[in-house]
Amino acid sequence: xxxxxxxxxxxxxxxxxxxxxxxxxxxxxxxxxxxxxxxxxxxxxxxxxxxxxxxxxxxxxxxxxxxxxxxxxxxxxxxxxxxxxxxxxxxxxxxxxxxxxxxxxxxxxxxxxxxxxxxxxxxxxxxxxxxxxxxxxxxxxxxxxxxxxxxxxxxxxxxxxxxxxxxxxxxxxxxxxxxxxxxxxxxxxxxxxxxxxxxxxxxxxxxxxxxxxxxxxxxxxxxxxxxxxxxxxxxxxxxxxxxxxxxxxxxxxxxxxxxxxxxxxxxxxxxxxxxxxxxxxxxxxxxxxxxxxxxxxxxxxxxxxxxx
Amino acid sequence: xxxxxxxxxxxxxxxxxxxxxxxxxxxxxxxxxxxxxxxxxxxxxxxxxxxxxxxxxxxxxxxxxxxxxxxxxxxxxxxxxxxxxxxxxxxxxxxxxxxxxxxxxxxxxxxxxxxxxxxxxxxxxxxxxxxxxxxxxxxxxxxxxxxxxxxxxxxxxxxxxxxxxxxxxxxxxxxxxxxxxxxxxxxxxxxxxxxxxxxxxxxxxxxxxxxxxxxxxxxxxxxxxxxxxxxxxxxxxxxxxxxxxxxxxxxxxxxxxxxxxxxxxxxxxxxxxxxxxxxxxxxxxxxxxxxxxxxxxxxxxxxxxxxxxxxxxxxxxxxxxxxxxxxxxxxxxxxxxxxxxxxxxxxxxxxxxxxxxxxxxxxxxxxxxxxxxxxxxxxxxxxxxxxxxxxxxxxxxxxxxxxxxxxxxxxxxxxxxxxx
Numbered sequence: 249x250x251x252x253x254x255x256x257x258x259x260x261x262x263x264x265x266x267x268x269x270x271x272x273x274x275x276x277x278x279x280x281x282x283x284x285x286x287x288x289x290x291x292x293x294x295x296x297x298x299x300x301x302x303x304x305x306x307x308x309x310x311x312x313x314x315x316x317x318x319x320x321x322x323x324x325x326x327x328x329x330x331x332x333x334x335x336x337x338x339x340x341x342x343x344x345x346x347x348x349x350x351x352x353x354x355x356x357x358x359x360x361x362x363x364x365x366x367x368x369x370x371x372x373x374x375x376x377x378x379x380x381x382x383x384x385x386x387x388x389x390x391x392x393x394x395x396x397x398x399x400x401x402x403x404x405x406x407x408x409x410x411x412x413x414x415x416x417x418x419x420x421x422x423x424x425x426x427x428x429x430x431x432x433x434x435x436x437x438x439x440x441x442x443x444x445x446x447x448x449x450x451x452x453x454x455x456x457x458x459x460x461x462x463x464x465x466x467x468x469x470x471x472x473x474x475x476x477x478x479x480x481x482x483x484x485x486x487x488x489x490x491x492x493x494x495x496x497x498x499x500x501x502x503x504x505x506x507x508x509x510x511x512x513x514x515x516x517x518x519x520x521x522x523x524x525x526x527x528x529x530x531x532x533x534x535x536x537x538x539x540x541x542x543x544x545x546x547x548x549x550x551x552x553x554x555x556x
Numbered sequence: 557x558x559x560x561x562x563x564x565x566x567x568x569x570x571x572x573x574x575x576x577x578x579x580x581x582x583x584x585x586x587x588x589x590x591x592x593x594x595x596x597x598x599x600x601x602x603x604x605x606x607x608x609x610x611x612x613x614x615x616x617x618x619x620x621x622x623x624x625x626x627x628x629x630x631x632x633x634x635x636x637x638x639x640x641x642x643x644x645x646x647x648x649x650x651x652x653x654x655x656x657x658x659x660x661x662x663x664x665x666x667x668x669x670x671x672x673x674x675x676x677x678x679x680x681x682x683x684x685x686x687x688x689x690x691x692x693x694x695x696x697x698x699x700x701x702x703x704x705x706x707x708x709x710x711x712x713x714x715x716x717x718x719x720x721x722x723x724x725x726x727x728x729x730x731x732x733x734x735x736x737x738x739x740x741x742x743x744x745x746x747x748x749x750x751x752x753x754x755x756x757x758x759x760x761x762x763x764x765x766x767x768x769x770x771x772x773x774x775x776x777x778x779x780x781x782x783x784x785x786x787x788x789x790x791x792x793x794x795x796x797x798x799x800x801x802x803x804x805x806x807x808x809x810x811x812x813x814x815x816x817x818x819x820x821x822x823x824x825x826x827x828x829x830x831x832x833x834x835x836x837x838x839x840x841x842x843x844x845x846x847x848x849x850x851x852x853x854x855x856x857x858x859x860x861x862x863x864x865x866x867x868x869x870x871x872x873x874x875x876x877x878x879x880x881x882x883x884x885x886x887x888x889x890x891x892x893x894x895x896x897x898x899x900x901x902x903x904x905x906x907x908x909x910x911x912x913x914x915x916x917x918x919x920x921x922x923x924x925x926x927x928x929x930x931x932x933x934x935x936x937x938x939x940x941x942x943x944x945x946x947x948x949x950x951x952x953x954x955x956x957x958x959x960x961x962x963x964x965x966x967x968x969x970x971x972x973x974x975x976x
Contacts, residue, residue: 287753301578303584303591304578304582306591308593310591331574334571334574337571338571346958347958350961351918353690353914353918355957356753357910357911357914357953357957358954360911360953361911361949361950362950362954364949365951365953367950368944368946368947370578372943373578373583374583375583379584381591382591484903488754488757488761492758495754524769526765526769529761529765530762530765530766533755533761533762536758537758540744540747544746
């Protein structure tokens with residue numbers, strides 16, 4: 249293969265890596281939107297908190313003298329998912345549940361307030377500056393001729409793909425097979441009717457926030473390790489990107505969120521390959537606007553039927 | 557029932573403990589070469605314990621606390637105002653009085669408070685502009701700050717490169733922001749509410765990124781400095797006139813001693829003038845068919861369409877007018893600051909403006925003015941806890957939405973109810 253196509257291949261791999269983590273965050277948005285029809289504005293902050301917890305757990309375990317990498321990562325993953333879910337649940341309880349049934353703008357504003365609050369609370373307690381972690385997983389495979397261009401797939405990227413794939417499979421199984429998953433789908437179809445049929449919709453809504461937060465925490469762990477840096481403001485832009493991914497794929501649809509995340513990640517990586525990397529956000533939002541113009545319900549979304 | 561309550565309280569206390577662990581319990585220590593974790597001090601654990609106790613007790617005694625709160629009478633502003641008939645005759649006098657007080661006031665107070673008042677007036681303008689879009693037309697715009705930035709940069713660039721004066725640039729800035737609003741609104745206004753929110757949010761980011769990176773024109777992150785201040789019919793407010801041979805300064809012309817507070821007061825008066833213009837225009841518009849159409853569209857889109865209203869044209873007019881108000885405010889902002897950079901136009905500004913509109917009670921102009929005053933003066937008062945300022949701001953937004961979702965002054969709309 250020529251040097252140029254190898255370069256593109258490398259960008260494609262990088263794009264898919266980032267894209268799969270966007271997909272993980274986007275699922276949180278899409279599930280919440282699918283059920284209560286609201287943007288969970290504080291979701292990006294949950295992702296950021298997931299990253300912080302990962303860093304804290306890793307630093308704590310290392311100072312305790314535990315060096316085995318798999319053990320550290322698994323403990324970090326479990327703790328991050330648990331803590332982030334707690335935060336997700338608390339956000340729903342404080343900023344959404346008391347406001348259900350009011351004007352649509354009201355919960356959105358309270359969620360924006362929640363997002364500002366969490367950002368600053370983490371900033372005040374953990375410091376507003378970047379926190380860096382030495383690379384935990386290094387190395388990778390290289391393909392191609394070292395003389396002109398080598399395509400590398402780092403172990404970290406492999407971990408990201410693997411974890412994302414396993415998580416998505418588990419989630420799909422949960423949604424399609426389990427009793428709670430069926431309740432989730434029923435709520436997305438018609439919340440009021442599901443309630444009438446004797447399903448505790450409050451529980452289901454809380455559950456979607458918890459699942460979304462747990463997935464965001466996984467993304468926080470993966471991206472935190474991938475970049476090695478975290479600060480209290482990473483949640484905002486990541487949340488925005490993930491929401492873009494969710495809308496791109498058709499909000500409310502889980503496969504759509506995955507597809508949207510991957511497309512967004514690849515688009516960004518390709519943009520960064522040809523233009524200064526600052527413009528990749530511009531292209532991402534430009535893509536969003538273009539898609540919405542020609543397919544307002546997203547790639548895999550169902551067109552909305554207007555009810556009188 | 558009591559055991560249930562007890563269980564709830566324990567559960568809430570446990571959640572609080574988990575939440576507090578990250579925020580206060582542990583801290584990442586970056587001072588060494590290796591990342592380490594520090595535990596909290598005893599004092600901090602006491603705080604956490606106190607917080608948990610409060611949550612536990614408040615959950616245990618929710619009913620009693622609720623009953624206590626219900627005993628506090630809720631003040632209602634509408635009952636404090638005189639009757640409508642009296643109000644109609646009083647109103648012009650009240651407005652005239654308010655304007656007179658606003659004009660005389662700056663001559664009696666310190667420079668700092670006049671400056672703060674000018675800032676408040678800018679936020680009032682922005683709030684009124686966003687109110688057209690969000691409050692009246694019901695379109696959720698999360699990137700309002702983009703139009704503010706467009707207005708500010710239009711004036712800054714025109715004055716920098718072409719030396720145009722503030723008064724010429726003011727309408728141009730408003731027009732430019734309106735043009736951007738039109739270009740963005742034309743394709744996206746067909747979208748549903750939440751999509752619109754996210755597209756405008758993205759647009760706000762695009763504008764900020766472009767301003768940050770288009771270094772040749774906008775100066776990039778370092779911004780534009782030395783923007784010309786407004787003049788009074790050509791009279792400058794500097795110590796020495798800069799504008800060539802026949803330029804004069806304000807204090808020379810009137811044979812006064814030079815004082816920098818003239819400039820501050822002058823800017824304040826311009827702001828008052830601009831706010832009055834904006835309020836007047838919006839008030840007129842609200843009573844025109846187009847204004848009625850905005851509100852009708854917000855209430856029921858399908859009904860409006862079946863009555864033959866052009867949905868796109870109505871939404872677009874609201875969006876464009878809101879944007880032009882932001883452009884107006886932006887031009888004034890850059891003239892007042894004399895320096896602008898993309899830092900001033902971040903998302904948090906959009907959130908603050910939106911919070912002003914919602915806090916004021918969507919659609920109510922008096923409410924928005926009050927909310928803008930609250931939102932700009934409260935952070936100034938909280939200067940001492942500057943670290944906690946944004947934290948408190950976020951918390952306030954959540955609490956306000958829970959306790960007064962209709963805003964400080966809810967809008968009163970004339971309504972007729974069919975009694976059966």
